[in-house]
Amino acid sequence: MDSDVPKSRSARPSRSGRPRSRDTLSREERKEVTRRAIVAAALHLLAEGSFTGLSLREVTREAGIVPAAFYRHFDSxxxxxxxxxxxxxxxxxxxxxxxxxxxxxxxxxxxxxxxxxxxxxxxxxxxxxxxxxxxxxxxxxxxxxxxxxxxxxxxxxxxxxxxxxxxxxxxxxxxxxxxxxxxxxxxxxxxxxxxxxxxxxxxxxxxxxxxxxxxxxxxxxxxxxxxxx
CATH class of the missing domain: 1.10.357.10 (Tetracycline Repressor, domain 2)
Structure with a gap:
């Protein structure tokens, strides 16, 4: 499985309404899915703490991706x-x-x-x-x-x-x-x-x-x- 795609993220539906598998998503679509997962993970973790106490490893673990994948979407x-x-x-x-x-x-x-x-x-x-x-x-x-x-x-x-x-x-x-x-x-x-x-x-x-x-x-x-x- 691509380490840059969140494991817990469901596939996007196709135009016909049927779910699309991760294999049918374009590279840009997969990238956007992962980016949104990172943002959502950070927001979820920030509900209980400050940004200064938030680590990259916590965010990527919550998002279901490996830490190295973070830098494909954000510089820091x-x-x-x-x-x-x-x-x-x-x-x-x-x-x-x-x-x-x-x-x-x-x-x-x-x-x-x-x-x-x-x-x-x-x-x-x-x-x-x-x-x-x-x-x-x-x-x-x-x-x-x-x-x-x-x-x-x-x-x-x-x-x-x-x-x-x-x-x-x-x-x-x-x-x-x-x-x-x-x-x-x-x-x-x-x-x-x-x-x-x-x-x-x-x-x-x-x-x-x-x-x-x-x-x-x-x-x-x-x-x-x-x-x-």
Missing amino acids: MEALGLVLIDESFRSLRDMLRGARAGKLDPNHVIDSSAEILIASISDRREHWRFITRERASGVAMLRYAIRTEIRLITSELAIDLARFPGIKDWSSEDLNILANLFVNAMISIAETAEDVSDPSALEEIKRTAVKQMRMIAVGVRGWRSVERD
């Missing part, structure tokens, strides 16, 4: 960590863009964003647990990558906020500060919700999140933005 453990960060934030960015698209009513955007955030945490709990843990500690490269992703979300939000009535004439500095307030609120919500699975408790967290962001929006109405000299 840090490179694997960066992929985990990218996957976590990419889905959240896409969903939040969808929430903001074409909706200029702040209340509707707040409600939609809170709902999407809670759904994202519930669907990708392992990713969020990893992000909230590594954001404040662990490998410096990963902390920097997480901060970069947060800045990207903040910048995108600031651009979108400039379309809203009442704040479209704000200075870039003030728009970025406002966006940062919303993003920090969302991160705080994520940290609160990451280990919560009870639906009623999650609903209460969402209700608090909406209230928190609406309070920020109320403050917006009283702020007068002035360009700095």
Whole structure:
């Protein structure tokens, strides 16, 4: 058996719906199956510990491959960590863009964003647990990558906020500060919700999140933005 194919991974179905054996998968398909197995194994192991305590041998054993096969997919453990960060934030960015698209009513955007955030945490709990843990500690490269992703979300939000009535004439500095307030609120919500699975408790967290962001929006109405000299 190919040492680069996870032993526990089932074959992908064919277009006809019948399972395909590993022998019928293309080289690129086998490579992707193994890559996904490595990512899934790392996330599973990180549920109980930090990235700094995670070893390559642990990950490959969990993934069902030999250690040497790891380097056909990732240059290092840090490179694997960066992929985990990218996957976590990419889905959240896409969903939040969808929430903001074409909706200029702040209340509707707040409600939609809170709902999407809670759904994202519930669907990708392992990713969020990893992000909230590594954001404040662990490998410096990963902390920097997480901060970069947060800045990207903040910048995108600031651009979108400039379309809203009442704040479209704000200075870039003030728009970025406002966006940062919303993003920090969302991160705080994520940290609160990451280990919560009870639906009623999650609903209460969402209700608090909406209230928190609406309070920020109320403050917006009283702020007068002035360009700095």
